[in-house]
Amino acid sequence: MLDPHGTPASGYDAFIAAPMSGLPGKGYAAGRESVLGVVKQLAVVYGMDQVYFAGTDITQPGGFTGEEKALRQDLEALRAARLFVLIYPDKIVTSALVETGYALALGLPCLLLARDAADLPYLLRQAVDVRARDLLPPLRIRRLEDTAGAAAQIAAFRDAMRGDEARHA
Amino acid sequence: MPDDAAPNGIAGGVADVAKSFGVGGTALVGGLALIGAAIWKAPEIQDRTTQIAVLIGSLVAGALAVLVGWLLLRQATHGGGAFAGNPAGARASEQIATGSTTENDVFIAAPMAGFGADEAGRKAAVELVRGVEVALRQLEHIRIVYTPLLARPESLQYETPATAFEAELAALRGAKRYVLILPESMPAGTSVLVTTGIAIARNIPTLILREGGRELPFLLEGAVQSRDVKVHCHPYTNLPGIQRLIQNNGLRLFGN
Numbered sequence: 001m002l003d004p005h006g007t008p009a010s011g012y013d014a015f016i017a018a019p020m021s022g023l024p025g026k027g028y029a030a031g032r033e034s035v036l037g038v039v040k041q042l043a044v045v046y047g048m049d050q051v052y053f054a055g056t057d058i059t060q061p062g063g064f065t066g067e068e069k070a071l072r073q074d075l076e077a078l079r080a081a082r083l084f085v086l087i088y089p090d091k092i093v094t095s096a097l098v099e100t101g102y103a104l105a106l107g108l109p110c111l112l113l114a115r116d117a118a119d120l121p122y123l124l125r126q127a128v129d130v131r132a133r134d135l136l137p138p139l140r141i142r143r144l145e146d147t148a149g150a151a152a153q154i155a156a157f158r159d160a161m162r163g164d165e166a167r168h169a
Numbered sequence: 170m171p172d173d174a175a176p177n178g179i180a181g182g183v184a185d186v187a188k189s190f191g192v193g194g195t196a197l198v199g200g201l202a203l204i205g206a207a208i209w210k211a212p213e214i215q216d217r218t219t220q221i222a223v224l225i226g227s228l229v230a231g232a233l234a235v236l237v238g239w240l241l242l243r244q245a246t247h248g249g250g251a252f253a254g255n256p257a258g259a260r261a262s263e264q265i266a267t268g269s270t271t272e273n274d275v276f277i278a279a280p281m282a283g284f285g286a287d288e289a290g291r292k293a294a295v296e297l298v299r300g301v302e303v304a305l306r307q308l309e310h311i312r313i314v315y316t317p318l319l320a321r322p323e324s325l326q327y328e329t330p331a332t333a334f335e336a337e338l339a340a341l342r343g344a345k346r347y348v349l350i351l352p353e354s355m356p357a358g359t360s361v362l363v364t365t366g367i368a369i370a371r372n373i374p375t376l377i378l379r380e381g382g383r384e385l386p387f388l389l390e391g392a393v394q395s396r397d398v399k400v401h402c403h404p405y406t407n408l409p410g411i412q413r414l415i416q417n418n419g420l421r422l423f424g425n
Contacts, residue, residue, distance in 0.1 A: 020387075067387055067388070067391030067394055068394040068395045069391075070387065070391050071391030071392055071394075071395050071397075071398075072395065072397060074388065090357075091358035092357050092358060093355050093356075093357055093358070093359065093386060094362075095362075095386045095387045095388035095389065097358070097359075097363050097366065097386075098362050098365055098366040098369070098386060098388045098389060098392075099366060099388065100363055100366060101362065101363040101364060101365060101366020101367040101368075101369070101370065102366040102367070102369060103366075103370075104363070104366070104367060104370075105366070105367040105370030106370055119358065120358065121358045121359060121362070121363055122281075122330050122333070122360050123333060123334040123360040123363055123364070124330075124334070124360070126329055126330040126331035127330075127331065127334055128331075129329065130331050130334055130335050130338070131335065132335050132338070132339070135335060135338040136338065
């Protein structure tokens with residue numbers, strides 16, 4: 001069931017942010033296919049049917065129009081998500097980092113997937129070690145592997161967060 | 170925003186501490202030596218009046234030297250940390266420990282990545298931020314300005330990315346306004362995009378100053394166009410231009 005803005009009534013199992021509009025032509029196609037593969041694995045293998053990824057409907061770099069509308073959709077999806085996942089394959093200037101900050105401020109559990117933690121922006125590299133836990137939501141940094149590996153990491157993170165919820169209930 | 174470690178900066182910090190220890194330690198040891206010499210040698214002086222004058226004078230001078238040395242040593246061990254020279258930063262540091270929040274009238278963010286050993290680039294960025302800070306302080310209601318860049322203008326002095334993030338999160342939590350300065354070339358993977366996302370989510374009135382014709386990341390462009398969030402953007406060509414912009418428009422730049 002979708003609301004008028006396309007958000008499922010039950011919310012999103014996860015919000016996936018990944019570099020898109022900043023990628024060049026072929027890089028965009030490859031990056032998008034890779035993330036769509038993760039989304040498919042999450043649905044088929046792990047039962048995560050409601051995953052938001054802004055690139056789902058944008059097949060080519062030229063499809064990025066209407067920045068204001070895109071922002072509104074993204075922010076609504078973030079507010080409706082139970083988890084946030086950053087897929088960060090390379091150091092790049094990307095709106096996905098803005099979404100990461102937004103998710104952190106909303107208090108969404110965050111999973112940051114990067115090939116190397118050193119690729120992440122400086123402030124995020126050791127975010128798991130921030131001592132003042134009231135400043136950040138639950139957060140993990142994991143190595144970004146292939147499609148199946150990334151999906152497995154996301155599902156494991158979901159399970160861990162569910163476990164935490166159950167313990168605190 | 171810190172994005173790379175700066176080895177020469179750490180070396181500089183160590184040199185500063187060593188310098189402080191050197192002066193403080195010399196004063197301390199000299200003071201103790203003076204007191205010791207006074208006690209040891211004063212009895213050998215024949216004239217009673219001179220003996221008392223030398224003893225009292227040496228003891229007072231020695232005690233003063235010990236006090237000054239102790240103060241310098243104390244400063245070297247406690248005062249040269251991540252936020253030296255930035256009162257707002259110092260408050261952020263203190264308040265992390267207690268879990269409370271810093272009240273900042275403005276939080277200024279600017280990319281720091283890629284400077285590495287390029288001290289000229291770092292200094293240019295510092296000068297730009299400092300100039301913006303000075304211009305903002307001229308405005309009514311702007312007293313406390315926090316910026317990670319001015320917290321450590323010489324180099325990066327945070328112990329770890331985690332402590333840096335803690336400081337910035339605490340400073341952002343209490344920020345009333347947020348300024349993002351985007352130079353012509355923005356380093357890949359800069360942390361300022363993360364802190365800007367936090368500022369937008371917290372609905373902090375945000376001003377983006379972008380150099381020349383540089384494009385904003387897609388969602389930031391959307392934020393500037395949107396009425397749902399408080400984000401405004403102005404291009405700039407140089408520091409005097411920014412200062413005039415601030416002087417002429419004041420807090421209206423934030424949508425106030």
